[in-house]
Amino acid sequence: MKKVYSKLYYRNLNRTYYKDLESIHELLIPEGQRILEIGCGVGDLLSSLKPSYGVGIELDDTVANFARERHQNLQIYNANAENIFPKDINTNVPFDFIIINNTLNIVNDVNVLLERLDAFSNSQTRLVISFHNWLWQPLLKLSEKLGQRQPQPPESWLTPGDVSNLLDISGWEILKHGQRCLLPRNIPIVTSFANRWLSQLPIIENLCVTHWMVARPSPVKHKDSSISIVIPARNESGNIASAIKRMPDFGIPTEVIFVEGHSKDNTWEEINRVCSEYQGSISLEKFRQQGKGKADAVWLGFEKAKGDILVILDADLTVRPEDIPLFVKTLLSGNGEFINGCRLVYPRTNAAMPLLNTLANRFFASVFSWLLRQRIKDTLCGTKVLWKNDYQKIKEGRKYFGDFDPFGDFDLLFGASKLNLKIVEVPIRYQERIYGSSNISHIKEGLILAKMCLIAAFKMRFIP
Structure with missing residues (x-):
């Protein structure tokens, strides 16, 4: 359970940041949707979105078991998302939304993962991706050494251009993108003002810690319509x-x-x-x-x-x-x-x-x-x-x-x-x-x- 306690500890320590992540996803994803999250961790983000049917994929079996007990309204599977098929999660119905939150940077092959998601999608599916701004790399690595951020495995520090290119070659089309969260720690009054207002201003937004994108599958022609x-x-x-x-x-x-x-x-x-x-x-x-x-x-x-x-x-x-x-x-x-x-x-x-x-x-x-x-x-x-x-x-x-x-x-x-x-x-x-x-x-x-x-x-x- 050490990994679970570690996740919960750092999640609580950085609750301002995680709450901001929830705000982004709540804006982009309405309640009552069929949602698949890749790298769901303890399942808190997925649960906060109030899905009609929520499925989480978690690589670590201990964390997956904890998430299953913590959120019994969700279906949590211990699996490698790069190797899964719909039959592995007991569904053949496409999802309305697929979430990849701060997971692309530790995936072995991003292209393989993004192409794999086609099996869980249809033309109406939306892929919501969030990842860290590479400008924050030195500070985030320093935070790990100071015990302020959960230690991470070797990471790929992807730029928005990198992610955009990976989506293109994997058959996904970006619809919109943005940045959010200037201050991931709470400073009374200052943090809420900075994250809500300053983080959305031109130029300043490029300094935010979180990048997010919304993409759709490649277009499909429709027939037999009225x-x-x-x-x-x-x-x-x-x-x-x-x-x-x-x-x-x-x-x-x-x-x-x-x-x-x-x-x-x-x-x-x-x-x-x-x-x-x-x-x-x-x-x-x-x-x-x-x-x-x-x-x-x-x-x-x-x-x-x-x-x-x-x-x-x-x-x-x-x-x-x-x-x-x-x-x-x-x-x-x-x-x-x-x-x-x-x-x-x-x-x-x-x-x-x-x-x-x-x-x-x-x-x-x-x-x-x-x-x-x-x-x-x-x-x-x-x-x-x-x-x-x-x-x-x-x-x-x-x-x-x-x-x-x-x-x-x-x-x-x-x-x-x-x-x-x-x-x-x-x-x-x-x-x-x-x-x-x-x-x-x-x-x-x-x-x-x-x-x-x-x-x-x-x-x-x-x-x-």
């Missing part, structure tokens, strides 16, 4: 017929769902007319929202949707229906899991997007890219495409952010980022309106963007 296109419409009677007339053939079962929202013109009557007269292959549905705002209309459409793929197409048709197939193709190819439209690549007229709006969009896009740790060039393009299964997960996790977004754009973007989905953008040629006027107040829109920045900062970046 599509639901939700068109929220308020005061858009002049665009309804064009939306259907210009809708392309996707080559898969397609439905279009109109959701009318308290229009002052004859939008609802026009929707009824178009639906009754249409004789094509697309299935048309129509609903009237009881609540208010675009987000409420989109959520109603999503709830009524029968397709595997969900699409939002604004009724103003400033994003052309003809552009939607590229969004769907990108999703089906596996090259992205949340497809966002981008209006800021191709030339556009000042009438379509005034210069001030363009500058504001670029500024906020840079801020959100930093906050969410994924590149986003256009946060407010209304056209978005995602899998219905992923939307259901976003909906279930909505309580984390609260009811904060009247448009729905940020609700979906934040939710996709929280789920570690791969967010990609499809450039579109943004058009001027042909009918009607915008339902958006630009000053109000700017204030909402500022509010969204604060929410993302507190919920996604500067976590306690």
